[in-house]
Amino acid sequence: MGNMELQYYHVLIPLLPLLGFLVNILLGKEVTRYKAHWPAVLAVAGSWICSLASLRDVMAGKIIDADLYTWILSGSFKVSVGFLIDPLTAVMLMVVTTCAMLIHIYAVGYMHGDTGYYRFFAYLNLFTFCMLMLVMGNNFLQLYFGWEGVGLCSYFLIGYYFNKKSAADAGKKAFIVNRFGDFGFGIGVFMVFLTFGTLHYADVFPHVSSIVGKTVNFLGWNVDLPTLIALLLFCGAVGKSAQFPLHVWLPDAMEGPTPVSALIHAATMVTAGVFLVARCSPIFNLSEIAMNTVAIIGAITMFFAATIAITQNDIKRIIAFSTCSHLGYMFIACGMGAYAAGIFHLYTHAFFKALLFLAAGSVIHVVHTNDIQEMGGLRKYMPITYAVFVIAGLSAGGFPGLSGFFSKDEIIWSAYASHSSVGKFVWVLALAGAFFTPFYTFRLIFLTFHGKYRGAAHHEEAGLGSHGSAHVSGHDSGHESHGEHHFHESPKVMTIPLMLLAIGAVAAGWVGIPPILGGGGHFAEFLKPIVGHPEFHASHAEEWGVMALSTTIALIGLAMAAFLYLRKSDIPEKVSKKFSAVYDVLYHKYYVDELYNFLFIQPTLKLAGKVLVAITDGKMIEGVVNGVPGLIGKFSQKLRRFQTGTVHHYAIFMAAGAVFIIALAILLR
Amino acid sequence: MVPLSWYMVLSLIVFCIGVFGFLSRKNIIIMLMSIELMLNAVNINLISMSHYLQDLRGQILAFFVIAVAAAEAAIGLAIVIALFRNKATAHVDEMNEMKG
Numbered sequence: 001m002g003n004m005e006l007q008y009y010h011v012l013i014p015l016l017p018l019l020g021f022l023v024n025i026l027l028g029k030e031v032t033r034y035k036a037h038w039p040a041v042l043a044v045a046g047s048w049i050c051s052l053a054s055l056r057d058v059m060a061g062k063i064i065d066a067d068l069y070t071w072i073l074s075g076s077f078k079v080s081v082g083f084l085i086d087p088l089t090a091v092m093l094m095v096v097t098t099c100a101m102l103i104h105i106y107a108v109g110y111m112h113g114d115t116g117y118y119r120f121f122a123y124l125n126l127f128t129f130c131m132l133m134l135v136m137g138n139n140f141l142q143l144y145f146g147w148e149g150v151g152l153c154s155y156f157l158i159g160y161y162f163n164k165k166s167a168a169d170a171g172k173k174a175f176i177v178n179r180f181g182d183f184g185f186g187i188g189v190f191m192v193f194l195t196f197g198t199l200h201y202a203d204v205f206p207h208v209s210s211i212v213g214k215t216v217n218f219l220g221w222n223v224d225l226p227t228l229i230a231l232l233l234f235c236g237a238v239g240k241s242a243q244f245p246l247h248v249w250l251p252d253a254m255e256g257p258t259p260v261s262a263l264i265h266a267a268t269m270v271t272a273g274v275f276l277v278a279r280c281s282p283i284f285n286l287s288e289i290a291m292n293t294v295a296i297i298g299a300i301t302m303f304f305a306a307t308i309a310i311t312q313n314d315i316k317r318i319i320a321f322s323t324c325s326h327l328g329y330m331f332i333a334c335g336m337g338a339y340a341a342g343i344f345h346l347y348t349h350a351f352f353k354a355l356l357f358l359a360a361g362s363v364i365h366v367v368h369t370n371d372i373q374e375m376g377g378l379r380k381y382m383p384i385t386y387a388v389f390v391i392a393g394l395s396a397g398g399f400p401g402l403s404g405f406f407s408k409d410e411i412i413w414s415a416y417a418s419h420s421s422v423g424k425f426v427w428v429l430a431l432a433g434a435f436f437t438p439f440y441t442f443r444l445i446f447l448t449f450h451g452k453y454r455g456a457a458h459h460e461e462a463g464l465g466s467h468g469s470a471h472v473s474g475h476d477s478g479h480e481s482h483g484e485h486h487f488h489e490s491p492k493v494m495t496i497p498l499m500l501l502a503i504g505a506v507a508a509g510w511v512g513i514p515p516i517l518g519g520g521g522h523f524a525e526f527l528k529p530i531v532g533h534p535e536f537h538a539s540h541a542e543e544w545g546v547m548a549l550s551t552t553i554a555l556i557g558l559a560m561a562a563f564l565y566l567r568k569s570d571i572p573e574k575v576s577k578k579f580s581a582v583y584d585v586l587y588h589k590y591y592v593d594e595l596y597n598f599l600f601i602q603p604t605l606k607l608a609g610k611v612l613v614a615i616t617d618g619k620m621i622e623g624v625v626n627g628v629p630g631l632i633g634k635f636s637q638k639l640r641r642f643q644t645g646t647v648h649h650y651a652i653f654m655a656a657g658a659v660f661i662i663a664l665a666i667l668l669r
Numbered sequence: 670m671v672p673l674s675w676y677m678v679l680s681l682i683v684f685c686i687g688v689f690g691f692l693s694r695k696n697i698i699i700m701l702m703s704i705e706l707m708l709n710a711v712n713i714n715l716i717s718m719s720h721y722l723q724d725l726r727g728q729i730l731a732f733f734v735i736a737v738a739a740a741e742a743a744i745g746l747a748i749v750i751a752l753f754r755n756k757a758t759a760h761v762d763e764m765n766e767m768k769g
Binding site: 652 | 762
């Protein structure tokens, strides 16, 4: 692989969205206003074209690793702003810019007429910039910059409808929960600097073998250095990628506008954790404990989120839990050492999950509710949305021949073929997940698009209640009081990105068809120089067997959803009644939120109220703030007695003062 | 020849009369006159010392004091007139607007 100089189009990739952001944030209110999408979409489209050019360079065997300028220089500590474009970055660039571009276009229709139109596109561009900085950085600090930047934009955009309390709270929740993960990540970056004396990837990764077997005293324990660094970095990934136990923010993040959910909380930002693990694979590879932790956390989240998803009724939350679950799959692959499979799933997932979200947004745009129990029968009004939803669902569920199938199969196969006890445990959970994914996805589709429309009675209040006054959707406002017969397909500016993403959801995976199915496994080969490829010792028969098993399980899941929600639609209710204990646990998301509320939030609030407000703030800070002026006031009250207003008193003081000073001058001479 | 100490004593007496007058009288005009007395006491002192030391600088300073005294009297009287027009009194105890 040859190296290559930094070209102008490499720099333009992150620069264009930054420019778009600046234009809209500075001029949005007065100039661009309802044309704010022009700079935004053009910027992202430009950066997509530049990404294509970069992909061409990388495909030609070039790697770009160049510094743009020195960012921080302090003694031996030097950090540059620089770009590393290798196969891993190139894949991420394509995922980010392609999804960002299509979602920007979609948002033109979805956000049409919204009062914060320019603000929305400004933040979306800023997000794209940060995400590109994250994936393109050639050092840990730039990664961290992008990492925090996307977190900030996520906060902005979740709380986009800031006059709705639930949205503002969800934004805060996402930000605060991510603090926990980022704290670990920050320490991890410090540890990297402490160990290697530099933060540049090129100076760290080739030398990782030097730290094997070293231990370090961490909080009084002697721990294995590679394990410590890997686990600290993984902390950040757990927070950002919404893995158990820090997954709680992702479902609430659905308060944001749907394009945001699609771009940030499905396709790009939440996958940053997987990217981080893959990027730091040389460190992770050194520690079996860290790898197993990654795999187990991934497997637990995957199973856990998938089971929650089958009981939820909010269309976006179901897809959010599905995202959690698929991110779990990616971590399973990383934990098994099959980073390429994880990144492959990241890549296919970006398409089908963004598509699911956008299609859901298309539904919400029309029916003005998020509750699937109030939908139904929308198939005939929204044929395009229905078609792409089914394609995305099949792809997500791992239906043979579609993108999701190839990537998911790679992961399940890598779990099976690793022949470790952790691998077996993970494999069983992954198979269970393979059943749940098509089940909840098609439960969602059948409840939304099939059967009879169930929302007429609640239509008006649902429209007002769940969508709130913040979403002013000009041409749709007339629908509030009308019945279902007024439903119509979303505008072309929304359906065309849906169709393009649908092509991706079907065909994106074809670049990574494994050799056993007659493909070249190009994707894994492409990434192999960066993340390596695990050696599996298993026969073709086994591979076929595993594939057949997971496919069968997925089809059973689909069939069960069809049976329960199309044929015998009274059964689900009976089942939920009969197993109400299980149902309640799942419906309340395993009571994790309640547990956190009890364990962390209430004690924190108590601490804040009883100690901080009453003592620290009330007694100490207010004591000082009010005490000093009080003291001065009292002293002044005494002093003002001298200010009698009688000239003679002043004259006496003056004379006495003069005598005193002269006496002093004489005596001290 | 009158010895220096006599001049000094005269100057001291005039100065003390000025201080006493300034502190004891309530009429603003008399207070101004007392200030004038104090300044002139200083002048006597300066000139006598100047003569005794055979140094003209004392006399020059005395001219400065006379000039300052003239200016002070002019401004002081102007202020007194302005005050009198407003308050119809020259009594200093009436002028306590600035009292804290």
